[in-house]
Amino acid sequence: MRSTVLALGAAALLGAGTVLADDIPTCSLDKKCPESAPCCSQYGQCGVGAYCLGGCDPRMSFSLESCVPAPVCQDKTYKMDKASMSKIVDIGKYLGDPSKADWVSQGEPVNYNDNTLLTMPKNSVGTVLASTSYMCDVKDEIDYEFVGTELKTAQTNYYFQGIPSYVNSGNITITDSWANWHEYEIRWTPDQIQWLVDGQVGRTKKKSETWNATANQWDFPQTPSRVQLSIWPGGLASNAKGTIDWAGGPISWDHEDIKNYGYYFTTFGEITVKCWNADSGPGTNKGKSYYYNSYRATNDTVVDSNKRTTLESFLGTGTDMDKGKVTGTKSSATKSGGAAETTLPNSIPGAGSAPANVPGGGSGTSCEEGGNGQSPSNANNGVRTTGSVQMGASALAAVVGFVGLMFL
Ligand SMILES: *[C@@H]1O[C@H](CO)[C@@H](O)[C@H](O)[C@H]1NC(C)=O
Ligand SMILES: *[C@@H]1O[C@H](CO)[C@@H](O)[C@H](O)[C@H]1NC(C)=O
Numbered sequence: 001m002r003s004t005v006l007a008l009g010a011a012a013l014l015g016a017g018t019v020l021a022d023d024i025p026t027c028s029l030d031k032k033c034p035e036s037a038p039c040c041s042q043y044g045q046c047g048v049g050a051y052c053l054g055g056c057d058p059r060m061s062f063s064l065e066s067c068v069p070a071p072v073c074q075d076k077t078y079k080m081d082k083a084s085m086s087k088i089v090d091i092g093k094y095l096g097d098p099s100k101a102d103w104v105s106q107g108e109p110v111n112y113n114d115n116t117l118l119t120m121p122k123n124s125v126g127t128v129l130a131s132t133s134y135m136c137d138v139k140d141e142i143d144y145e146f147v148g149t150e151l152k153t154a155q156t157n158y159y160f161q162g163i164p165s166y167v168n169s170g171n172i173t174i175t176d177s178w179a180n181w182h183e184y185e186i187r188w189t190p191d192q193i194q195w196l197v198d199g200q201v202g203r204t205k206k207k208s209e210t211w212n213a214t215a216n217q218w219d220f221p222q223t224p225s226r227v228q229l230s231i232w233p234g235g236l237a238s239n240a241k242g243t244i245d246w247a248g249g250p251i252s253w254d255h256e257d258i259k260n261y262g263y264y265f266t267t268f269g270e271i272t273v274k275c276w277n278a279d280s281g282p283g284t285n286k287g288k289s290y291y292y293n294s295y296r297a298t299n300d301t302v303v304d305s306n307k308r309t310t311l312e313s314f315l316g317t318g319t320d321m322d323k324g325k326v327t328g329t330k331s332s333a334t335k336s337g338g339a340a341e342t343t344l345p346n347s348i349p350g351a352g353s354a355p356a357n358v359p360g361g362g363s364g365t366s367c368e369e370g371g372n373g374q375s376p377s378n379a380n381n382g383v384r385t386t387g388s389v390q391m392g393a394s395a396l397a398a399v400v401g402f403v404g405l406m407f408l
C-alpha cells in the first residue's frame with residue numbers, strides 16, 4: 001500500500017466538478033444571461049446569489065454590473081491545518097465577505113494529519129477550493145496540472161480569456177508527484193509567468209511572446225484572479241474524448257485508494273499568496289474591490305474601487321445587492337429571510353452532482369492562475385489534480401506557492 005503521499009500545489013481552475021442542471025439558462029460570449037437570472041457562473045449557467053460572486057463572468061452576464069465587485073488580493077499564508085478548516089466554507093453559505101472565510105468549497109475537503117485533503121469519492125466529481133480574495137472572472141488562467149498516469153510530470157498551462165489553445169502547455173519533469181512533498185510556485189508579473197518546482201524555475205513564458213496580431217492584443221493573462229485547487233475525474237465517460245485521453249484514460253472507481261480510503265485524494269500543506277501591487281490603478285490593491293468597465297476585459301478595463309463585495313442573501317445580484325435582506329425580528333427573519341431562501345434552483349452554481357464540463361482541461365471555463373496541483377497515483381487512470389493561482393489585477397501578478405502532497 002502506498003502510504004504516501006504527495007503534494008501538490010495549488011491553483012486552480014475550475015474545474016472540478018460541477019454538475020450542470022438542464023433547466024438553467026446557459027451563457028457564453030454570444031448569449032448573455034436574461035435579466036431574471038443575470039449572472040453567468042464559471043460553469044456557463046445563469047443565476048443569482050452565488051452565481052454573481054467568484055467566477056461570475058461580466059462579459060457573459062446580463063450587464064457589466066450584474067456580477068458583484070470582487071475583493072482585492074491579500075498577501076497571506078494559508079496554513080492548511082486542522083484549525084484552518086473553519087475558514088473553508090461551503091459555496092452555499094458564502095455571501096462575499098472574505099473576512100469570514102479563506103476558501104469557498106464544493107465537494108469534500110477533509111483534514112488529515114494537520115493537512116487538508118481534497119477528496120474524490122466514488123462516482124463524485126471531486127472537490128474544489130477557491131480563495132475568497134481576489135476573484136477572477138474573465139477566464140484568464142495559469143495552471144499546474146497533474147495526471148494520475150504521469151507520475152513524473154507537472155504539466156503547466158495558461159489561458160487568455162478562456163480561449164482554448166493547445167500550444168500553451170509545457171511540461172516540467174519532477175522526481176515524483178506523489179511520494180514526497182513538493183513546493184509548486186507560479187510567479188506571475190506583468191511581463192512574464194514562471195513556474196517553479198521546489199525553488200527551481202521549470203518554465204518561463206514572457207508576455208512579449210504572446211502578441212496576437214489578428215486581435216491586436218497580448219494573449220497573456222492580465223486580470224485579477226483567485227487561487228483554485230481541485231481534484232476531478234478527467235476520465236469520466238461524459239467528458240470529451242480529448243479530455244479523457246489527456247487524463248490518462250477512463251477513470252477506475254475500483255482503485256485501491258477507493259477501496260482503502262473511500263476516495264482518491266490530494267493533500268495540501270500550506271499555500272502562500274503574495275500580491276503584485278501596481279503603483280497606479282488598476283491593481284494597487286489599496287481599495288476594497290474591483291470591477292470591469294468594458295467587455296474587452298483586458299488589463300486597462302479593470303477598475304480599482306471601494307464598492308462592497310457582499311450580498312444580503314442568495315437572492316441578490318450586483319445590481320440589487322440588498323435583495324432578500326432580513327429586516328425586523330429574528331423570528332420573522334427566519335420565516336421570510338434571506339439566507340433561508342438558498343433553495344432557488346439557480347442561486348448556487350455547480351450544486352448537484354453530475355459531471356461537469358471539463359475543468360481545467362482547457363475548456364476555457366476557468367479563471368485562475370497560478371497554483372499547482374497534483375495527481376495521483378500510479379494506475380490512477382483518469383484522475384487529475386489541478387491547481388492554479390491567480391492574482392493580480394490588471395497587470396497584476398502574484399506569486400503563489402503551494403506545498404502539497406498527494407496520497408494515492
Ligand atoms: C506533456 O506530457 C504529456 C504526458 O506525457 C504529453 O501528453 C504532452 O504532449 C506533453 N506536453 C508537451 C507540451 O510536451
Ligand atoms: C488571436 O485572436 C483571435 C481572436 O480572438 C483568436 O481567434 C486566435 O485564435 C488568436 N490566435 C492565436 C494564435 O491564439
Ligand SMILES: *[C@@H]1O[C@H](CO)[C@@H](O)[C@H](O)[C@H]1NC(C)=O
Nearest residue numbers: 218222281282299300394395
Ligand atoms: C496593460 O497592458 C499594456 C500592454 O502590456 C501595458 O502597456 C499597460 O501599461 C497595461 N495597463 C495597465 C493599466 O496596467
